[in-house]
């Protein structure tokens with residue numbers, strides 16, 4: 001059931017993104033191997049509270065939510081109402097709506113209203129805003145938690161200022177993993 005939906009979204013994403021020139025109309029999903037990598041990270045870290053910034057049509061959220069232990073919860077944020085509605089339909093179809101809270105709106109504003117204590121945060125939205133979001137992201141991530149940032153190889157230059165800001169902070173450990181479009185792992189020290 002879940003795998004059928006994931007495969008369907010992979011085909012749809014590939015076809016749609018080839019045809020659409022506007023960024024807003026594209027899904028820009030993570031690759032399947034990134035989904036598998038996120039699954040390993042959620043399971044291996046025992047993450048129970050996961051936050052995603054940049055839902056699109058819900059493809060990566062399906063990987064994250066389906067990897068949670070019983071009682072685990074994913075909060076995911078999407079700016080565009082049409083994409084948020086489409087994602088919600090996919091969560092319901094996968095039987096995962098009960099463990100996903102989808103917030104529609106601008107991440108910068110929504111992050112400030114969330115309580116801290118996330119075990120894992122997956123960042124896959126507007127890269128130009130990551131530096132401005134950094135304080136909030138680090139407040140939300142629990143000590144010992146993991147921040148994962150997509151596109152760290154595919155858009156390395158766009159992320160330079162963000163990586164420099166991370167490197168300037170005490171207590172963070174960084175590692176770039178060449179899976180999919182490149183996943184930057186950031187561990188927040190205890």
Ligand SMILES: C[S@@+](CC[C@H](N)C(=O)[O-])C[C@H]1O[C@@H](n2cnc3c(N)ncnc32)[C@H](O)[C@@H]1O
Nearest residue numbers: 028029030054056059060079106107124125126
């Ligand atoms: C790369 S796509 C996310 C793909 C998704 N993680 C997946 O793999 O299925 C980025 C998404 O972030 C959303 N986005 C961009 N800026 C945002 C912001 N400031 N707040 C919330 N969402 C934002 C876009 O509308 C877009 O749907």
